[in-house]
Amino acid sequence: MKPAFSVIFLTTLLGTGQGLFLALFTHQSYALFGLLPPQADSFYGYGSALALLFLAGGLVASFFHLGRPERAWRSAAQWRTSWLSREVIALPAFMGILFMYGASHLSGLDPVLVTLPGGLNINATFILGGIATALAFALFVCTAMIYACLRFLREWHSPLTVINYILLGSASGFTLAAVFSGIVAPSQTNFFGGWAIIITLLAFAGRSASLLRNARLKPKSTMQTAIGIKHPHIVQMSQGAMGGSFNTREFFHAKSATFLRAIKPTFLLLAFVIPLVLLALGMFTPALLGVAFILQYIGLLAERWFFFAEAKHPQNLYYQWRS
Amino acid sequence: MTQLALVIDLNVCVGCHACVTSCKEWNTSGSAGPLCDERPYQADPTGTFFNRVQTFEVGHYPHSETLHFPKSCLHCEDPPCVPVCPTGASYKREEDGIVLVDYDKCIGCKYCTWACPYGAREFDEKQKVMKKCTLCVDRIYDQSLAEIDRKPSCVKACPTSARLFGDIHDPESAVSQAIREDGGYALMPEWGTHPANHYLPRRKTKLNIHNDELERADNPLKVDGQLPKPGKGEPSMDDVSAW
Amino acid sequence: MSSTPLHDPFAPPVADAKTEVRNTTCYMCACRCGIRVHLRNGEVRYIDGNPDHPLNNGVICAKGSSGIMKQYSPARLTRPLRRKPGSERGAGKFEEISWEETFSILAERLGKIRATDPKKFALFTGRDQMQALTGLFARQFGTPNYAAHGGFCSVNMAAGMIYTIGGSFWEFGGPDLDRSKLFIMIGTAEDHHSNPLKIALSKFKREGGRFISINPVRTGYSAIADEWVPIRPGTDGALLLAIIHEIIALGLYDRDFLVRYTNSGQLVNLDAEHDEFGMFVRTEVPEEEGCYDPQNKLWWDRNTGKAVVTHSEGADPFLFGEFRLPDGTPVKPAFQLLQERVKDYTPEWAEQITGIPAETIHRLAHEMGITARDQKIELPIAWTDSWGKEHDTVTGNPVSFHAMRGLAAHSNGFQTIRALSILMTLLGTIDRPGGFRHKTPFPRPIPPCARTPNDPRAVQPNTPLDGMALGWPSDPDDLFVNPDGSPVRIDKAFSWEYPLSVHGMMHNVITNAWRGDPYKIDTLLLFMANMAWNSTMNTGEVRKMLTDKEESGEHKIPFIVVCDAFHSETTAFADLILPDTTYLERHDVMSMLDRPISEFDGPVDAVRIPVLPSTGECKPFQEVLIELGTRLKLPAFATKEGQRKYRDYPDFIVNWETEPGSGIGFLAGWRGKGGEKFLRGEPNPNQWEMYAQNNCVYHYKLPRSYQYMRNWNKGYLEWSQRNRITRYAEPILIHLYSEVLQKFRLAAQGRGITRKPPAHLAKRIETYFDPLPFYYEPLETQASDKHRYPLSALTQRPMAMYHSWDSQNAWLRQIHAHNYLYVNSRTAQDAGIADGDWIWVESQWGKVRCMARYSESVEPGTVWTWNAIGKAAGAWNLSPDANESQKGFLLNHLISEELPDNPDGARYSNSDPITGQAAWYDVRVRIYKTEVGEPEQTSPQFESMKRYPGMSEPPGWLAYFAGNKK
C-alpha cells in the first residue's frame, strides 16, 4: 500500500493523544487509591488539553485523507458494519468526554457523585475519566480494526494489529506524559517514565511479533488465482493504462526494496530502542525525555509508514507496474 | 433474487479494448460522469476508467499463450467493499445485486478500495469520489432505449461478443448456462467474495488425423497415374517364393 | 441495509437536455462501420455501433468508441495556415489566412503548372477512402503523379491475389468463417476488416472451428488461436511452397476444381527456341470480339489422348505429363510445371528457412488437405457455369485463409502471396462456402481492365491525363515509360523497375522529388498522409529532404501543401496547411468506384453525413477539390465556358456520372429519378436523404445462385456486366501459372514483340517475373550482414490505435502512451539485456534508443513494436515531455526507402521488385544495452514542434461531459 501522510499522522497523533490521556487517568486512579500523591487539577486539566491538541491534530489530518471533507459528517452512518464509521463516532465521543474531563478538572466543577462503601469518594472527573478510558480503548480498537478487519491485507489481518495500536499509542502517550510531568510535576516523572518504559517494551515485543509473523506470511492470492490460469509462469505484459491509474498510485509505495529494508531497523531504533535508553536516562536527566518523545514519535511515523508500505494488497497482482 | 453479472469469455477476447473506451464514453456523460482524466495531453496521462483490459503471457516460448484479460467490478455477491464504507455510499442493490457508489454520499475516503481484492474501484481524482462499474444501471432499465440496447455499453460494443450479460441466479439464463457448460470460474475464490462476474477459459479445437486418412481411394493422383507404383523390375516376393 | 441513495443513478444527468441520434459511418479507421452518434445539447454524448449495419451489426471498437476525443481534440487544425514569410520550412511558424486567399494561391500556382507541365504537380494521399475523387482530380488535372497509400501498404496482397484469382483479401474478399472448419491466419495483426473479422472469428471459434495463426508474434487475434505457428519473418513463401509440395505429393488437392476452374490443365509451350516459350499454346480459333481472355488454350485430353480446346465437352485433361503437339512443340500442363517447381521445396527444406519443424509443416498440410477433402459442404444452390454447365449444388471445401501485411510487406511478398493463392486454389476454396469469398466489384478479369497510359505523350498541358493514373499492366507494353524505358512517374511506378506497382509507390515520392530523379516537381500535395513521420521510411533523412534547398536557395521540393485535420509531424513541413473536417463533420462516400464495403452476398456502399457543424474554418478536402477543380476549370468540375458545374460536394456526388448519361456515379444506391434503381441509373436529387433514412448504407443482396463461384458463374458475370461492374463476362480462370509474369520474363529475355527492358534491368525482371511462385530471401536480407544484424524487426498495429492518428486522443493514448521493443526473453538474456532496459536497436541504416521488454510470445529471431506510437516532441499538441516522444519510438528510422547501393550504382526502392510494395518488414537489426549514463529517453529526438495559430492550449484536466453539466 502507499502510505498516505494524512493517515500516518492521523493514527500516530490520535495514539499519542489517547495514550497521554490514559497516562493521566492512570495517575489519577493511582492517586484515588492513594498510591500516588494527588496532583493539582490543573495538572490533569492541562494534560487533557494537550491530549486534545494531539487528537485535534489527528482529526485535522484525517480530513486531508478525504476527497470530500465537507461531507465528513456522513461517515458516522454505517456504524453497524464499518469500523471506519465506528472510529468516526468514537473519536468525537472520546474527545467530548475528554474535554469534559479536562474542563471539570480545570473549572473545579468536580462534585463527588458517589461515595463507595469504603468511603472512597468518586468524583465526576473520575467517572468521566472512566468513560473516556473506555472510549480511548474503543477508539484504539476502531482505528486498528479499520486495518485488521481487511482480511485480504494479511499483514494487517491479525489481533496483533489491535494490540500494537494500543501499545504503540500508549507508549508514545506515556512518554509524552513523562515529558509533561517533567515540566509541570517533576515529582511524578518517574511514574510516567517507568510506565512508558514498560509499555514501550511491550510495544517493542508486540511489533516485533507482528514483523516476525508478517515475514512468514505466504500470499494466499497468486497470479494463478487472480486470473484463473493454472500455470507456474505468468507474466503481466500490460496493465491497460500506461500512464498509471488509481490502482497503481494507491497501492504501491513506489520506494525501492532497499528503502523498505532500511526503514525497518530505523523505526525499531527510533520508536523503541533509543527511547527506552533515553527514558531510562531521563529518570535522572529529565531534559532527555523531550528528546525521547520526539524521537519516538518520529520512529512511530516511520513505523506507520512501514505498516502501510509492508502490506501487499492482492489487487497488486493485477497491476504489476509495468506498461 | 436476481444477480446481474458479466461473464467474460477469454476464449474469444482478442484484447481490443472496445469495452474499455465504450465504457468510458458512455459513463463520462452519464450518471457517473464525468470520468476525469489528468494530464490528458501531457506526460503520463491517467484517468478514471471502469474497465481495463490487461495482457498476460503464460508459459515459455514456443508453448506460450497470450491472454487478454478484461476486468471491471465483479459485483461480488458478498462484496467486502460495501460493509466497510462509513457513509453507506457503497451499496449493493437488493433488486439486482449491482454494487453501486452513491456519488452524493461518498466522502472519498478510499476505504472501500482497500477492501476490494480485485482493484476494481477507481477514485476520481478530480471529482474526489469513488467510482466503479455500474453495470450500466442507467442503460439496462432505460425504457426509452430499444430492447437490444438495454445492455451495458461494453457488452454492446464487444466485437467478439466475449462479454455476456445476464442474471447468474437464473439457471436458464445464457450466462448461467455458459458458466455451467464452458467452465466458468470466479477470480480469487479464496476470499469468499463470490464475485458475480465469471470468466470462461480458453477452449481448444484440435484435429486428429489418422494416417490412413491420407491414403484414400479417391486420391486424384490415381487419375493422373501418379500414385507411386513399384517398377516391374523391382524385387518382389514373387521372385523368392516357390509354391 | 442502507437508506435510499441520494444520487439517483436513473435520473437524467442533464435536465431537459435536447437529445438526438444520427447515423453515419465511422472513420476512426478504414473499416467503416455504421455508427449512431448520440448528441446531447449539440455535443457528442455517445457513439455506438449501428445494429442495422451489415458490416458491424452494432459492435464498435476501441477507436470508434473514442470518436468524441478526436472531435474535441486540442490537436485539431482549425484555420488555413501559410508558412510565415521569412520563416524556415519545418520551423513550424504559420500565419492564418482566409480560404479565399488559400484558393487563390493554389489556383494560381497549380494553374501555371497545369498550363506548362502538369507532371510537376504531385498529389499523394495516405490512409484515405476517397481515392475515386482524388484520382479523378489528378487525372483531370493531367498529372500522372498520383497515388494513395496502397503502394506502401499492402499492394502485394492486392496484386499477388488479383493477378492469380481475380480478387484479394483486404476490402476485396475474405474468409467465409461462417461455414469454415479450419482457418489459417497468416501475418495479420489488425486488418482493415477490423470489427467484421472479430465478429466472425469469435463465432467461428465458438462453433468449434479450428484456428491456426502463422506469425512471428502472438498477440491480438493470434492470442486466441488454437495453435500458434511462429515463423521467421519473410520466409512464408518457403512454408507455403512446402505445403503445396506436400499437398500435391499426397494428392490432397481438389482435382475437379483445378481442371475446370484454373489453368492447371492448360498446355504450356516448352519450345525453348520459340518466342512463345512459356506461354500457353493457343488454338487458331479467331479471337472473339471484345473478349478479354479467350478460351482458346489447350488441354491434353485423357480420353482421346490428344490436345483439345479447354472445357471441350467430355474432355478431361492430364494434369501431369509431357506431350508433343502435332507440330512437334513440346508442351506440359501447367500443373506439371507446378509440381516440378515444388519438387525440392520439401518440408525438411522449409524447416531450415522458416524455423518451423518439418513435422509441423507436414501436419499443417495434412490438416488443410484432409479438412478440405473430408468435410465438404454441399449447398443446394443451383447455378450455371460459364461454359453452360448446370450445377445443382455449390460445393465448399471448408478451409479458409486470411493474410495481410505479414506476407505483403516483404520484398518477396508478391511471389509468396501467389503461393498462398495457389494453395487456396489447390484446396478448391475459391469463392466457395467455407473458403475464400469475393466481394463486389470482385472478381475482376486477370488482370483488371484499368490501364495507365503507356506513353509520355499522355501528359499534356491543360489536358486531362489520357488514361488512369493507376492501373493493371497485362504486359510490358502497358508500362508507363518513356521511349528509353525510363519512368514517366515521379515514383517510378509502372516502370521497368517495379512493373506491376499497381498502387503507385508513395514511399519513394519525396526521395525521388528531392533528388530530381527522374525529374523535379514543383508542388507536392499530401492529403491525410503523415509522410514526415510514420508513413515514410528513413524518417530522419526524409525530414531533411523536405527542408533541403538548391544552391539558389529554393527548396528542392518548392511547394508543399498538406491537408490534415491534426497537428501531425508532416504539417510542420507545409507551406500551406488545409485544415480538414473530422468524419463527424462532413459528407463522404464509400464508393463502388473506390473500395466499397461490400459483403460476400453482394455490393454495399455507404456514406457519411455530417452530424456536427465544422469546427473553426475547417473545410472538407472534398469541397476543396471541387472548388479547386472548378477554379482550375477542370472539365469534370467546370463547363466548357468555365462555369461551376457543382454547387458543392454533395451536389457533385449526386450528379456526377462517369460519362454523361452513363448512370454510373459514386453511389450505387437509390439511383434513378425517384431512387428506384440501383448500381446504374440517372442521378437522384434525393439520394443523400435516402441514404440517411437507410442507415447511410446501401446493401444489394445478390440472388443465392450468384453468391458463389463468381469467377465462373455465368449468371453472376452477366449480371455484373449488365450493371457495368465489369466490362467482360468471360470466366475468370485462376492463374496457377501466370502468363502475365511470363510475358515480362520473355521481354527480359529479348523475346516477343513487346517492349524490352533497359539492359540493366533485364536480369532483375527475368529473375523475379517467374510464372510460378518461388522462394527467395527478401532483398534487404540478401544485402544485409546477417551476423552483424541477426534479428528481424517488425511492427504491428495495436487494436486501440490507428497509425499516427490517435495520440491526440485522450482516451486511447492512455492505453498506448509509448511503446517498447519486445524481445524474446532468451534472445534478450543472451544479449545481456534485462527486462525494461534501455537499449539501442541498430540496422545498417541507423539506430534508435528505446526500452526493451521480454516476451515469450515472439519468435527468437524477431523483435517487434507497436506501429506509430512514437511521436515527435510537441507534435499532436502533446506536451514536449509526453510519453509518446520521450519513451515512444518509431521503427521507421531504421528502415530505408532504398536498398543498399547496387554494384552498378543503380538505386532501387526497398520494395518488392514486381509490385513496388514497400518492404517494411525486411529490416535486420541488432540490439545492445545503452551505456551507463546515457539519457533515459528515446533517440532520435527532434526539435519540439510548435503550436499553430487556431489551436487551443491543451487542458491539464479533462472532465468531458456532453451537454455541459460540469
Ligand SMILES: Nc1nc2c(c(=O)[nH]1)N[C@H]1C(S)=C(S)[C@@H](COP(=O)(O)OP(=O)(O)OC[C@H]3O[C@@H](n4cnc5c(=O)[nH]c(N)nc54)[C@H](O)[C@@H]3O)O[C@H]1N2
Ligand atoms: N487498429 C488498427 N487497425 C488497422 C490499422 C491501424 O493502424 N490500427 N491500420 C490499417 C492498415 S492501413 C492496414 S494496411 C492494415 C494492416 O493489417 P495487418 O496486416 O494485420 O497489420 P500489421 O500490423 O502490419 O500486421 C502484420 C502482422 O504480420 C506479422 N508478420 C510480419 N512479418 C511476417 C512474416 O514474415 N510472416 C508472417 N506470417 N507474419 C509476419 C506481424 O507480426 C503482424 O502480426 O490494418 C488496418 N487496420
Ligand SMILES: Nc1nc2c(c(=O)[nH]1)N[C@H]1C(S)=C(S)[C@@H](COP(=O)(O)OP(=O)(O)OC[C@H]3O[C@@H](n4cnc5c(=O)[nH]c(N)nc54)[C@H](O)[C@@H]3O)O[C@H]1N2
Ligand atoms: N514502420 C512501419 N511504418 C508503416 C507501416 C508499418 O507497418 N510499419 N504501415 C504503413 C501503412 S500500411 C500505412 S497505410 C501507412 C499509413 O500512413 P499514413 O496514411 O501516412 O499515416 P496516418 O498515420 O494514417 O495518418 C495520416 C494523416 O491523416 C491525418 N488525418 C486523420 N484524420 C483525418 C481527416 O479526417 N482528414 C485529413 N485530411 N487528415 C486526417 C492524420 O492526422 C495524419 O497526419 O503507414 C505505413 N507505415
Ligand code: SF4
Ligand atoms: S469487485 Fe471489488 S468493488 Fe466490486 S463488488 Fe467485489 S469487492 Fe466490491
Ligand code: SF4
Ligand atoms: S470512498 Fe466513498 S464509497 Fe468508498 S468507502 Fe469511502 S465513502 Fe464509501
Ligand code: SF4
Ligand atoms: S457494465 Fe457498463 S460500467 Fe460496467 S464495465 Fe461495462 S460499460 Fe463499464
Ligand code: SF4
Ligand atoms: S471488447 Fe470484447 S474482445 Fe475487446 S477487449 Fe473487451 S472483452 Fe475483449
Ligand code: SF4
Ligand atoms: S473498426 Fe474502424 S470503422 Fe469500425 S468502429 Fe472501429 S474505428 Fe470505426
Ligand SMILES: [Mo]
Ligand atoms: Mo495500410
